[in-house]
Amino acid sequence: RTYTKIRQLLARQPLGETVRVAGWVRTRRDTGGFSFIEVNDGSCLGNLQVIADKRLGNYEAGIKRLTAGCSVEVEGTVQESPARGQAVELVAAEIKVVGWADPETYPLQKKRHSFEFLREIAHLRPRTNALGAVARVRSRLAYAVHAFFQERGFIQVHTPIITTSDCEGAGEMFQISTGQPSGGPGTDFFGRRAGLTVSGQLQAEVYALALGDVYTFGPTFRAENSNTSRHLAEFWMIEPEMAFCDLAGNRRIAEELLKYLLDDILAACAEDMELFDRFIAKGLVERLRSVAGQDFAHITYTEAVEELQHSGRTFDFPVRWGIDLQSEHERYLTDEVYRRPLVVTDYPAAIKPFYMRINDDGRTVAAMDILVPGIGEIVGGSQREERYEVLERRMQEAGIDLDDYRWYLDLRRYGTVPHAGFGLGFERLVQFVSGMANIREVIPFPRTPGFAPC
Ligand code: ATP
Ligand code: MG
Ligand code: MG
Ligand code: MG
Numbered sequence: 001r002t003y004t005k006i007r008q009l010l011a012r013q014p015l016g017e018t019v020r021v022a023g024w025v026r027t028r029r030d031t032g033g034f035s036f037i038e039v040n041d042g043s044c045l046g047n048l049q050v051i052a053d054k055r056l057g058n059y060e061a062g063i064k065r066l067t068a069g070c071s072v073e074v075e076g077t078v079q080e081s082p083a084r085g086q087a088v089e090l091v092a093a094e095i096k097v098v099g100w101a102d103p104e105t106y107p108l109q110k111k112r113h114s115f116e117f118l119r120e121i122a123h124l125r126p127r128t129n130a131l132g133a134v135a136r137v138r139s140r141l142a143y144a145v146h147a148f149f150q151e152r153g154f155i156q157v158h159t160p161i162i163t164t165s166d167c168e169g170a171g172e173m174f175q176i177s178t179g180q181p182s183g184g185p186g187t188d189f190f191g192r193r194a195g196l197t198v199s200g201q202l203q204a205e206v207y208a209l210a211l212g213d214v215y216t217f218g219p220t221f222r223a224e225n226s227n228t229s230r231h232l233a234e235f236w237m238i239e240p241e242m243a244f245c246d247l248a249g250n251r252r253i254a255e256e257l258l259k260y261l262l263d264d265i266l267a268a269c270a271e272d273m274e275l276f277d278r279f280i281a282k283g284l285v286e287r288l289r290s291v292a293g294q295d296f297a298h299i300t301y302t303e304a305v306e307e308l309q310h311s312g313r314t315f316d317f318p319v320r321w322g323i324d325l326q327s328e329h330e331r332y333l334t335d336e337v338y339r340r341p342l343v344v345t346d347y348p349a350a351i352k353p354f355y356m357r358i359n360d361d362g363r364t365v366a367a368m369d370i371l372v373p374g375i376g377e378i379v380g381g382s383q384r385e386e387r388y389e390v391l392e393r394r395m396q397e398a399g400i401d402l403d404d405y406r407w408y409l410d411l412r413r414y415g416t417v418p419h420a421g422f423g424l425g426f427e428r429l430v431q432f433v434s435g436m437a438n439i440r441e442v443i444p445f446p447r448t449p450g451f452a453p454c
Contacts, residue, residue, distance in 0.1 A: 001020065002020070003019075003020050003021055003022045003041075003073075004019040004020065004021055005021075005041060005043040005044075006021055006023065006039070006040070006041045006043050006044060006046065006047070006048045007043035007044035007046075008043075009021070009048055009078055009088055009090070010044060010046045010048065010086075010087055010088060011087075012080075012087050012088060014078065015078055015079070015080065015088065016077065016078060016079070017077070017078055018075065018076065018077050018093070019075070019076070019077075019078055019090070020073065020074065020075045021039065021041060021048060021073075021074050021076075021090065022041060022071070022072070022073045022074070022098070023039045023040050023041030023042070023048075023071070023072065024039065024040055024041070024069060024070065024071050024072075024127060025037055025038070025039060025066050025067065025068055025069065025070045025071075025072060025101075026038040026039065026040050026047050026068060027068060027110065028066045028067065030064070033053065033054045033055075034051055034052060034053060034054065035051075035052040035054075035059075035063055035064065035066075036049055036050070036051060036052075037049070037050040037051075037052060037063075037066060037072075037095075038050075039072060039074065040127075040132075042126070042127075042132055044136075044271060045129060045132065045133055045271050045272055045275055046086070046271070048088075048089070048090055049081065049083070049086060049089040049090070050072075050074050050076065050089070050090045050092050050095070051076075051089055051090065051091050051092060052092045052095055053092070056092065056094070056095065058095070058097070062095065062096075062097045063095050063097075065100075066095075066097065067101060067103040067106070068101065068103065068106060068108060068109070068110065069101030069103075069106040069108060069127070070097060070098075070099060070100055070101045071097075071098040071099040071101075072095055072096060072097055072098060073095075073096040073098055074090060074092050074094070074095050074096075075092070075093050075094045076090040076091050076092040076093050076094075077090070077091045077093070078090055079091055107121050107124060108121075108124060108127055108128060113128065115130075115436075115438065115440075115441050118131065118441075119440055119441075119446065119453070120453070122444075122445055122446075122453035122454050123453070123454055126444070129275060130275065130276075130279065130280065130441075131441070133269075133272035133275050133276065133434075134430065134434055134436070134441060134442055135444065136269060136272055137265060137269050137272050137273070137430065137433060137434060138430050138442065140264070140265060140268050140269050141261060141264075141265060141426070141429060141430060141433065142217070142426070144260070144261050144264040144265065144268075145217060145238055145257075145261065145426075146217070147264075148257055148260050148261070149213075149215045149240065152213070153213060154213040154214055154215045154240060155207065155211045155212075155213070155214045155215075156214070156215055156216065156217070157200075157203070157204055157207040157211075157214045157215070157216050158216065158218065159197065159200030159203040159204055159216045159218065159239075160197060160200075160203060161196060161197050161218070161219065162176060162189070162194055162195075162196065162197070163194065163195065163196075163197045163203075164189075164192065164193065164194050164195075164404065165202055165404065165405070165408075166195065166198060171223075172198055172222040172223050172224060173195035173196065173198055173221075173222075173223065174195050174196045174221050174222075174223050174233075175188070175193070175194070175195045176188065176189055176194055176195055176196060177189075178190060195221075196220075196221035197220055197221065198220055198221065198222050199220055199237065199239065199423060200216040200218060200220070200237070200239050201239055201241065201355075201421060201423065202355070202408055203216075204216050204239055204240075204241040204421060205241055205384060205408070205411060205419065205421070206407070206411065207241070208241035208242060208243045208419050208421070209243055209411050209415070209416075209417065209419065212242070212243050212244070213240070213241075213242050213243070214240070214241050214242075215238065215239060215240040215241070216237075216238075216239045216241075217236065217237070217238045217239070217426075218236065218237070219234060219235070219236050219237075220234075220235060220236070220237045221233060221234050222235075224449075225449050226449075227448060227449060228327070229437060229438045229439055229440075230327070230375055230376065230377075230428060230431070230439050231439065231448075232427060232439055232440070232443060232446055232447055232448060233447040233448060233449070234443075234447040235425055235426065235427045235439075235443065236425075236426035236427065236443075237423045237424065237425055237426060238257075238423070238424040238426055238429075239421060239422070239423045239424075240253060240257075240421050240422065241419065241420075241421035242419060242420055242421060243417050243418075243419045244417050244418060244419070245383075245418065245419055245420045245421075246366070246383050246418055246420060247345060247357075247366040247367075247368060247382070247383040247420060249420065250368065250381055250382075250383060250420035250421065250422060251298070251343055251345075251368055253422075254343075254368070254370055254379050254381065254422050254424070255295075255296050255341075255343070255370075257424070258291075258341065258370070258379075258424075258429075259291070259292045261429065261433070262288050262289075262291060262292040262433070263292050265433055266285065266288060266289065266292070273285055273288075273433075276434045276435045276436075277435075280434060280435040280436060281374075281434075281435025284434075284435045287373075288433065290340070291340055291341060291372075294340065296340065296341040296342065296343050296370070297338045297340060297341070297342045297343065298342070298343045298344075298345065299342065299343075299344060299345075300344070300345055300346045301325075301344055301345065301346050301347045301348065301364065301367075302321065302346065302364075304325065304329075304333060304344050305319060305320070305321050305323075307333065307337065308329055308332065308333070311332065311337075313332060315328050315329060315332075316328060317329070321348070322348050322350065322351070323351070324347075324351045325344070325369075327376045327377075330369075330371045330376030330377055331373075331374075331375075331376050333371060334371045334372055334373045334374075334375075334376065335373050335374065339373060340373070341370055341371065341372045341373075341378075342370070342371045342372075343368055343369070343370050343371075344368065344369050344370075344371065345366070345367065345368045346359060346364040346365070346366065346367065347364060347365060347367040347369075348363060348364055348365075349362075349363055349364060349365045350363075352365050352367050352382070353398075354385075354391070354394045354395050354397075354398045354400060355382070355384050355385055355391070355394075355408075356382040356383070356384065356385065357382065357383040357384055357385045357386070357418075358385065358390055358394070365382060366382055366383035366420075367380075367381070367382040368380075368381050368382065368422065369381075370422075372432050374431075374432065374435070375428055375431055375432055377428075378424065378425060378428045378429060378432060379422050379423065379424045379425075380422060380423050381420065381421055381422020381423060382420065382421075382422070383418065383419070383420040384419050384420060384421070385412075386412055386416045386417060386418050386419060387412065387416070388409065388412040388413055388416065391409065391412055392409060395409075427439050427442050427443050430442035430443075
């Protein structure tokens, strides 16, 4: 049986015809000889108003008992609506109640619920306007990410989830276990040590050094034992890796990608974006338009430190050259000084991973972070160290067992090339686009310390 999506009906297609829709009741109100039932099928923000005549066969036993959350199948005729604010309505010939929802216990009432409350009912929250809109926007952004890279000839590579390389070296890798006694503690991947990927970058480099421009877009995991509004234990990351590319080229692609995604989402999800603008972050659409329409700002890490030191601000974490920028520093720069995305490059080598390319000054690396208002870091990237001897020395200094990374060094032994890439956190992107204050609202099932609903 085929159903017409409400999204299509509200676009006035096809007027006058008989269609079938299926969805969930939002509200029902009875006046005179009719019931007016708002039905939502998730295809769009808008509800379809269904008009049910009292004379319908199951009116008393079925239709009149419909409450929020019940599922229905409706057959009816699409007609232009005389009411203001809605394009069409459906005059029902038949309403079939598919599933009841007890109004005494159904948690989604007509009032607006707090996001904290909705997290506790992660299995029902996509039925709300805001979370439904997030899901549609998230889906479209994922599609646009693939479109952007595919249009430019990038090859998508599926990098592994189970891996032995802790690429960031930050001790944030979840260890995995077969659940069977094997080689002893910490060696539980059939006698070896392995964990869940924190980034697909190192493996993406393998493919970049064969196929040129590649990207990976998949789930990553970090044992972040912190409760912030921008960290999750499981999140998705977009990681392009480009051969024959330096830091400047890397920056250009990252900026182009972000602008492309903003343009796309503002056009493709206009109605959902309006909702965020009205209820989540006032002025959002205008701000995103302006971000898409102007160049990002760019400063070096050293300039950022000077700017912070001369700000006259006292930060919780004092600023001096050599520290990793904290979220409070990033937010000061983006929210108060630049008020648009800011690319910060050339961080101290000591605070960045071994694979980033050492600059000629010997103490900074060709790294870039992109910071955005309201969030801070959204992209982290770099030009990679392509010189065998330099990389080997860096790895030794970092105390890395070279035997685990022979394959990675081999890429520099055989036909090495300058290459670069970055990681864009997908949830941070959705957060930026939707204006949601907390990252837990933009992933269907958030995983944070001690919390993993469903
Ligand atoms: P942060 O400083 O916020 O902890 P990071 O520097 O550790 O981020 P990177 O290793 O540079 O993160 O990862 C690349 C991108 O992945 C980040 O810019 C961010 O968008 C995203 N990201 C990193 N950690 C998380 C997380 N725990 N939850 C959601 N997104 C994340
Ligand atoms: Mg981190
Ligand atoms: Mg960081
Ligand atoms: Mg980073």
